[in-house]
Amino acid sequence: MTPAKNPLREKLEFAETDALLRDDVRTLGALVGELLAEQCGPAFLAQVEDIRRLAIRRREQGEPVAALADRLAAAPQAQAVQLVRAFAAYFGAINLAERVHRIRRRRDYERHSDQPQPGGFEAVLHDLRDDGVSFGELAATLPRLWVEPVFTAHPTEAVRRAMLEKERDIVERLVADIDRSRTPVERRADLERIRLALTSGWQTSDAPAHKPTVADEVEHVGYYLANVLYRVAPVYYEAFADAVEKVYGRRLEIPQVLRFGTWVGGDMDGNPNVNAGTVRAALDAQRAQAIARYRGDLRALGDALTQSLGRVEVDAAILSRADDYAARLPDAAAALSPRLADMPYRRLLELMQARLMLVAKGDARGYPSPRGFIDDLALIDASLQAHRGEHAGRFALQRLLWRVRTFGFHLAALDLRQDSAAHDAALAALFADDGWAERSVEDRLARLQPLLGGDGAAIDPAAAAAASTLDVFRTVLDLRRTHGADAIGLYIISMSRSAADALAPLALARVAGCVEGGQVPLDIAPLFETVDDLQAAPAVMRALFEDPAYRAHLASRRDEQTVMLGYSDSAKDGGLFASRWALQRTQVELTGLANRCGVRLMFFHGRGGSVSRGGGKTERAIIAAPRGSVDGSLRVTEQGEVIHRKYGIRALALRNLEQTTGAVLRATLRPRPRDPREERWREIAKALAEASRAHYRGLVHEHPDFPAYFRAATPIDVIERLQIGSRPSRRRDGGIGNLRAIPWVFAWSQNRSGLTGWYGIGHALELGIREYGLAAMREMARDWPFFAAMIDDVEMLLAKSDLGIFERYSQLAGGLHAAMYPGIAGEFLRARDAILAIKDAPQMLDADYRLRLSIRLRNPYVDPISLLQVDLLRRWRDGGREDEALLEALVTTVNGIAAGIQNTG
Numbered sequence: 001m002t003p004a005k006n007p008l009r010e011k012l013e014f015a016e017t018d019a020l021l022r023d024d025v026r027t028l029g030a031l032v033g034e035l036l037a038e039q040c041g042p043a044f045l046a047q048v049e050d051i052r053r054l055a056i057r058r059r060e061q062g063e064p065v066a067a068l069a070d071r072l073a074a075a076p077q078a079q080a081v082q083l084v085r086a087f088a089a090y091f092g093a094i095n096l097a098e099r100v101h102r103i104r105r106r107r108d109y110e111r112h113s114d115q116p117q118p119g120g121f122e123a124v125l126h127d128l129r130d131d132g133v134s135f136g137e138l139a140a141t142l143p144r145l146w147v148e149p150v151f152t153a154h155p156t157e158a159v160r161r162a163m164l165e166k167e168r169d170i171v172e173r174l175v176a177d178i179d180r181s182r183t184p185v186e187r188r189a190d191l192e193r194i195r196l197a198l199t200s201g202w203q204t205s206d207a208p209a210h211k212p213t214v215a216d217e218v219e220h221v222g223y224y225l226a227n228v229l230y231r232v233a234p235v236y237y238e239a240f241a242d243a244v245e246k247v248y249g250r251r252l253e254i255p256q257v258l259r260f261g262t263w264v265g266g267d268m269d270g271n272p273n274v275n276a277g278t279v280r281a282a283l284d285a286q287r288a289q290a291i292a293r294y295r296g297d298l299r300a301l302g303d304a305l306t307q308s309l310g311r312v313e314v315d316a317a318i319l320s321r322a323d324d325y326a327a328r329l330p331d332a333a334a335a336l337s338p339r340l341a342d343m344p345y346r347r348l349l350e351l352m353q354a355r356l357m358l359v360a361k362g363d364a365r366g367y368p369s370p371r372g373f374i375d376d377l378a379l380i381d382a383s384l385q386a387h388r389g390e391h392a393g394r395f396a397l398q399r400l401l402w403r404v405r406t407f408g409f410h411l412a413a414l415d416l417r418q419d420s421a422a423h424d425a426a427l428a429a430l431f432a433d434d435g436w437a438e439r440s441v442e443d444r445l446a447r448l449q450p451l452l453g454g455d456g457a458a459i460d461p462a463a464a465a466a467a468s469t470l471d472v473f474r475t476v477l478d479l480r481r482t483h484g485a486d487a488i489g490l491y492i493i494s495m496s497r498s499a500a501d502a503l504a505p506l507a508l509a510r511v512a513g514c515v516e517g518g519q520v521p522l523d524i525a526p527l528f529e530t531v532d533d534l535q536a537a538p539a540v541m542r543a544l545f546e547d548p549a550y551r552a553h554l555a556s557r558r559d560e561q562t563v564m565l566g567y568s569d570s571a572k573d574g575g576l577f578a579s580r581w582a583l584q585r586t587q588v589e590l591t592g593l594a595n596r597c598g599v600r601l602m603f604f605h606g607r608g609g610s611v612s613r614g615g616g617k618t619e620r621a622i623i624a625a626p627r628g629s630v631d632g633s634l635r636v637t638e639q640g641e642v643i644h645r646k647y648g649i650r651a652l653a654l655r656n657l658e659q660t661t662g663a664v665l666r667a668t669l670r671p672r673p674r675d676p677r678e679e680r681w682r683e684i685a686k687a688l689a690e691a692s693r694a695h696y697r698g699l700v701h702e703h704p705d706f707p708a709y710f711r712a713a714t715p716i717d718v719i720e721r722l723q724i725g726s727r728p729s730r731r732r733d734g735g736i737g738n739l740r741a742i743p744w745v746f747a748w749s750q751n752r753s754g755l756t757g758w759y760g761i762g763h764a765l766e767l768g769i770r771e772y773g774l775a776a777m778r779e780m781a782r783d784w785p786f787f788a789a790m791i792d793d794v795e796m797l798l799a800k801s802d803l804g805i806f807e808r809y810s811q812l813a814g815g816l817h818a819a820m821y822p823g824i825a826g827e828f829l830r831a832r833d834a835i836l837a838i839k840d841a842p843q844m845l846d847a848d849y850r851l852r853l854s855i856r857l858r859n860p861y862v863d864p865i866s867l868l869q870v871d872l873l874r875r876w877r878d879g880g881r882e883d884e885a886l887l888e889a890l891v892t893t894v895n896g897i898a899a900g901i902q903n904t905g
Contacts, residue, residue: 021101022447024174028093028194035198036086040428043741045080045493048086055860057802065804069867074476080868081821082887087861088896089202094857095899096167097205100174103651107178107630119619120655121243124662131670135248137275139668143255146602146633147661150261150415150489151224151643161223164206164648166197171649184381198847206895217264220286220605224647225260225411226289233258233397239658256405258662260412261489261635262286268418268472268741269494275468275477283483291360293407294373298349304393305345305380314344315383321376325351328365329358345380345393347706352376359409362482369484370408377401387588413489416476417527420495422469429456429465430511432762444500445547451507453551473505473512480521488522490604492564496526497533499543499550506553519556525604529566531574531693534582537563538589545597554599562635563590564604569742575760580790581689595628601895604635608642608742616793618656622663623672624785630667634660641902648735672785681784684772688764691805696760699823707736707821712813714747715873717881718890732856750897751809751868754801758794762830776840795835799844799855800901805863808870812877869893 035270037045054068075083098199101647109117114124128138173190176182184191212220244252265282267514268274307314322344326333332354352373358366367373377400384394421437423873428436431447439447461470476488493501502524509520514807526544528537544550554561565586570579587603594601605621622630638646647653699706718744736744748755768777780787803825810821832844872893876886 011242013148013456016209018101020104020180021097021276024097024100025094027191028170029090030715031191031198032086032089032093035089035195035202036797039202040086040888044082044086047388048083051083051864052087052860055863058794058863059856059859060605061129065808065867068072068809068863069870072867074158075868075871077872077886077889080872081549081892084865084868084889084892085202085206086897088892089198091858091861094854095902096170096174098854099649099652100171100178100656103175103649104178106651106655112245119659119662120248121240121658121662124666125243125247128666128669129247132619133669135250135252137669138244138248139252141632141665142252144632145255145257145661145664145668145889146259146635147257147657148259148261148413148633148635149657149666150167150604150635150649151221151261151412152637153214153221154262154268159204160204161220163201164223164644166201166204167648169197170194175651180281190496204884206892214265214286215281218282221262221264222286222289225262225286225407226293228647228650228653230293230403230407232650232657234402235650235654236661237402239654240661244486251873258406258657260407260431261415262412263415263417263637266414266416266489268416268590270419273513276471279416279472280479281473283410283414283479283487286414287409287483287487288360288405289590290409290411291356294400294404295353297396297403298353301393301396302346302349303351304396305384307344307345307389307392308342309344310342310756312389315379315386317379318344318383321379322348322351325355329354330597345383348376348380366627367409370404371729373403373409374404377404396462408484408486408506409481410487413486413493415489416472417492417494417840418469418505420493420497420501420504422500423493423508424464426463426469426508427504427759429463432460432463438513441498441500441537444498448500448503449549452503454510456511459511466508466511469508470512473509473514476509476522477512477514477516478514479677485521490525490562490564491522492525492527492604493528494529495533496528496540497536499540499547502544503547503550504527506550517556519553521556523557523560523562524553525562525564526588527564527566529569529573531570531578531582534565534570534586537586538593541590542593545593545599558600560599560600560602561594562602562604566597566606568606568608568745571756572700572736572741572744574693575700576692577759577761577764577790578689578693578696580786584626584685584786588626591626591629591631592660601628602631602633602635604637606637608637608639608745616789619659619663619788620785620792622660622667624789625667626865627671630664630671631755632664632668634664642896645902668878672737677779677782678784681780681787684776684780686767686769690802691761691767692764695763695827699759705819709813709816710736710747712816713810713820714751715852715869715890715894716743716747716879717877718887718894719743719747719750719875721887722894724890746831746898748879749901750866750869750894751806751807752800752802752897752901753806753824753828754797757797758801758831759824759827761794762827762832762834765834765838766830769837774837777790780839781838791835791838794831795839795844796848798828798832798835801828801851802863802866805866805870809873812870812873858900863892865900869897 035049051068051071054063054071057063058065058068072080098149106117109115116126125138170193173193177190179185195289236258240254240257241252244250244254262282265274265278280459315868325348326336329351332351336347336350340350353364356373360366377397381394381397381401384390384392384397387709399690424437427448433439436444447458450456480488491505495507496502505522505524506520509515509522514520514522524539526540528534528540541561545554565583567583570582573579574582590601590603607621618636621633645652646656680751745756765777781791782788807821810817810824813820836844838843839846841847843852845855869890872886872890876883876890879886
């Protein structure tokens with residue numbers, strides 16, 4: 001697909017094997033150029049080309065940033081917005097071309113390579129078999145395998161549904177001609193479809209005009225669950241089973257491994273818009289989506305399962321079940337076409353649809369749980385197997401069975417999350433004790449024990465200030481009955497600092513009457529967020545495991561305990577090195593504690609998209625985790641642009657899930673062997689983490705001018721006004737400590753510094769080289785997965801950062817610029833030079849050609865947007881931040897930079 005020649009097309013340095021990617025980039029780039037000429041005029045396109053050439057010269061020939069900045073500063077406000085959109089449209093096309101190329105590379109592996117693609121099911125199983133894992137050992141391990149991505153709302157990215165669908169149209173056309181097998185006529189039609197999507201997208205606002213509600217966020221996450229992952233789930237199981245058979249020569253029935261969770265509608269932490277009502281509404285909406293999908297599949301099955309009595313036998317149970325449902329649902333039976341009288345499968349499927357409709361309405365005649373629906377499908381499956389139906393519809397039926405097992409009637413389990421301070425406020429009201437939160441842990445524990453035992457004599461259950469909290473627990477109990485026990489996920493306690501914080505929601509649940517079989521039917525998950533909290537986590541969990549009431553609760557929950565680890569706030573608190581080290585040591589200590597106490601411990605990793613919020617390659621992070629800490633399970637948050645990047649395209653979603661599952665299998669069955677050098681490495685890491693934390697806190701939390709500098713040198717004032725998330729940017733009023741980690745990281749990624757991910761690292765690595773020697777640091781980076789993963793992540797962030805552009809932002813701080821910028825820039829250079837020395841590399845990302853090229857492709861288009869943002873920020877602030885048109889223009893730059901650099905929040 002190659003349209004007419006256009007100035008936007010550029011000769012790019014691709015490897016020979018990437019020639020088709022080059023062609024796709026050129027094709028899409030040319031279409032964007034034609035779009036700009038048509039919509040904005042040839043003169044505008046010429047201006048875009050002129051700016052792009054300046055940006056390339058600055059990057060490739062080392063020209064000063066001032067020339068490019070001065071060229072952009074002359075742009076009128078309206079034109080600046082159009083320039084931002086133009087550059088964003090180009091690297092949006094690059095994003096799509098690169099995603100499709102990942103699909104192409106997977107296909108090339110499958111068709112041409114004699115080796116399976118690294119990280120996939122087959123490659124991992126080959127490695128495990130070669131490492132001595134028998135078929136029996138694999139089969140025994142799979143029932144406790146648990147992979148659960150958990151989708152959260154994210155205030156740094158929310159692509160409109162309309163734009164998602166346009167992207168899908170473009171991807172489908174690129175995939176259709178992925179190996180250039182289309183005819184010229186077909187290619188012309190594909191090209192017009194892409195042109196239509198690009199042009200209508202240009203004429204559509206990037207974001208809704210109103211601030212999204214929780215319901216909007218539920219719909220947004222539901223798009224990925226119900227449209228992409230719903231279709232991927234059965235393919236995942238088929239690929240898994242096929243790989244086992246290919247490697248071991250035996251077929252294995254794969255148990256349920258894959259689950260999905262969500263926080264949207266249940267994350268109450270600091271969000272007054274989330275409450276018992278949104279919990280119910282979210283699960284109602286998810287149930288409606290799941291049932292709509294199942295009904296569509298049943299209709300398609302009905303088109304396939306047209307077998308007639310007299311032509312083939314059918315189990316008597318099919319006829320009996322259909323007669324039973326017809327008697328229960330006379331209206332549905334009366335509506336059946338007479339033509340179905342001799343088609344028993346279609347007749348039953350129609351009545352099953354009727355039962356599903358009743359589920360959506362909450363009618364008791366519907367299926368009481370997904371189990372009944374699964375039983376009906378299994379009944380049809382057994383009949384097909386018994387009567388030569390293997391190739392007469394069973395394949396589609398098996399796919400639906402996997403979908404129902406995976407998604408139930410709830411689509412994704414809804415986690416609930418609340419700040420421990422909110423529980424304290426409710427308990428203070430119930431006890432009529434304004435000083436409750438200030439009481440000692442021992443005092444609070446003692447006063448909670450009667451409530452945990454069901455004795456509420458000392459409280460006022462009608463206290464108005466506790467009503468909303470208690471209503472959540474009552475709603476949970478009701479939803480478990482109406483939507484199924486699997487619909488409710490974890491109950492997560494933010495800012496957990498003591499055993500009392502974990503026992504508080506159990507006590508409140510009992511007060512609310514949220515009890516089944518004498519116990520609270522909730523899995524309580526403390527969330528340890530700051531470095532100090534992570535270090536205190538073993539003592540907190542030990543106290544919980546020794547508490548008789550909590551042990552009784554755990555016994556009712558299969559003696560399984562989930563602990564959530566906070567990557568975001570720990571990094572904001574102490575910097576990346578201190579955060580990663582605290583997370584590593586906490587997992588080691590908690591794993592040992594749980595083993596001693598007879599508890600199966602599962603970690604829930606609260607990771608974001610950026611490096612400083614735990615972002616990076618999930619597969620590598622799993623392998624780098626402490627031995628024994630994975631133990632068959634992985635629960636991890638997926639947020640914002642990460643959801644879009646990983647799960648926006650079916651083939652990429654499948655690849656991501658394969659890699660994640662394969663890494664969990666490898667870490668569980670054959671974790672890396674013990675290395676006697678690790679004891680020494682841990683001593684070095686501890687010392688360097690402490691040095692890094694002190695250096696980081698010296699700037700971020702202790703320098704008196706830093707808060708003012710932060711607000712001047714980043715677009716945080718714009719980010720705080722973004723209309724893309726229902727949650728406030730702060731938990732409570734105050735300084736940087738109370739700012740949420742997401743806008744904190746997002747602000748520093750917008751100004752192209754990435755400070756949150758590397759500040760303190762340069763100081764620590766320089767110290768390490770000086771104190772322990774370069775050879776020791778190289779050995780750690782080569783042979784210790786924990787240290788190697790951190791170095792790789794920081795290298796990627798440094799490669800995406802740009803000191804020259806960051807300096808322009810820093811100058812917005814006026815007099816503070818001279819005081820703050822040199823020290824920050826010096827730390828950046830220390831980190832860069834130390835990593836290059838440790839890796840013995842001539843340039844950043846020397847060993848990652850694809851990522852280096854990807855960044856290079858985007859820089860000429862992101863750089864102008866960044867400099868436009870600096871200029872617009874200056875104008876907006878000079879005008880007292882009251883010009884709404886300027887603010888709208890700034891929001892456009894925020895979205896453009898986020899899409900261009902990725903890994904932002």
